[in-house]
Amino acid sequence: MQEIKRRYVIPGDKIVEGDYKPLMNVVRSGNYLISTRVGIAEAGKDGVKVIPLSGVYIPRVNDLVIGKVVDRSSLSWDVHINSCFFAHLPAQDVFGRDFSPARDDMGRQLSIGDLIIARIVSFDRTRDPMLTVQDKDLGKIPYGEFIKISPTRVPRLIGKRGSMIQTIEQATQTRVIIGQNGIVVVTGRDIDGLSLAVKAIKMVEDESHTTNLTHRVKTLLNVQDPVEIEQSENTNISSNDGSDLVSSEKSNISSDSSSNTSSNVDSSTFEQTSNTEQQQQNSSTFEQTSNTEQQQQNSSTFEQTSNTEQQQQNSSKLDFANTQQIEEKQPENNLHSDSTDSDQKEEKPE
Known part of the structure; x- marks a missing residue:
């Protein structure tokens, strides 16, 4: 099938063959x-059309x-x-079937x-259109900015899949009601948002036949395209990467200096710790030696004391034995002396 390019046409122009x-x-x-x-x-998926x-x-x-x-009349x-x-x-569409001109x-x-805002329910060229307000969101519009x-x-104002009108509503915080007959009502609480939405709608009306209209409308509304947002994010990421690289180099330099300093400190600390441990070991060795010598002295003293006590005990035992021997000898001497005396007495009478 032949490819159809978007182009301007007038009545009678051949658009495409096929x-x-x-x-x-x-x-x-x-x-x-x-x-x-x-x-x-x-051209679209459904067919070929001309946007007037x-x-x-x-x-x-x-x-x-x-x-x-x-x-108004009595019935409509x-x-x-x-x-x-x-x-x-029709009045019955508003009041219901039980509408009475005399009562209502x-x-x-x-x-x-x-x-x-209403929907057309019937129309042909032989009679005027008939409206209804029975559907959702239809009826009287109480307030709003009226644009024709x-x-x-x-x-063009609606855009593909409603993209244009959604952009305007989201950027201005307003609600835009569009009629197919060219009547637009803008409602919102912010006056600045209302005026900005009206400017955007007027721009679409005046420049609908030009290219890059969406970009100009977004520029008016201060809305960034996703491509621009992605580019700005990439720029920020690259700048952050550069700053991170510089900061990382600085941090590496500082970390190297700090590591050198810390290594020096650690070495001095290690030396001090080693000296302290050596001193503690020496002191403990000295204490152990002192304790050993003290124990040896105590043991020698104990031995000397034990020997002295043993000698004393032996001397006391010897003295006791001598005493017993002396005591044993004295009775013998006494007995001998008695016998001698008795012999002498016996010899005298003779």
Whole structure:
């Protein structure tokens, strides 16, 4: 299949030849797809379409539109939806099926000048569009900043998969309600955020046909692209690596000097410790020697004392023996003397 490049077309231009599905503002003529509007032709997975650069809004079923209540009748409100057709909102859609014009006050729900967001439920060129507010997030818009842009700029404002409008909402802290009819309402609490969001929407409307619009909008909103963030992170990492390298070199130098100093200190400390240990060993050896000598002296003294006591005991035993011998000799002497005396007496009478 032929490759389709994004390009500008006018009504009647041949966009592409081949088996492609015609989408918005594109018709088939023979084997060619022909543009019916002034705009930008592009191809997607679904087919070929032309994004118009100008034109009025033509209502379509299921479109979400923002309109202004301009009049009312006994059964409905007339709503201006920025088109050549006026839309109608039935009163039964607001009050229910039991609506009664005599009993229910329509002005209590919607007044002339109120803004509403609604969905188109039916439309053909023979009658005006019919609206409903029964779905979620539909109904009266109580407040907000009202902006009117060209309906052909709405797809560019939304962006692919809603990327553009999400960027604006996240950067400005606002909520942007977009109608397919070119009416935009911006709500938010911050006035600066509201004004910045309005500037971004105006930029998209004025420059939607130019390239690099997303980048310019992000620059306006001070939003960085992921590529820029990655580049800045890489720059920070490289700068941090350089500073880390310098700091590591400094730390290595300081660690070397500190290690040298610590080694000197450790060596001196080791020497002091060795001297102390040597002194302690010498003192312990001296103490042991002193204790040994003391023990030897004590043992010699004890031996001398024991010998002296033994000698004393022996001398006392000897004295006792001598004494006993002397005592034994004295009775013998006495006996001898007695016998002698008796002999002498006996000799005298003779």
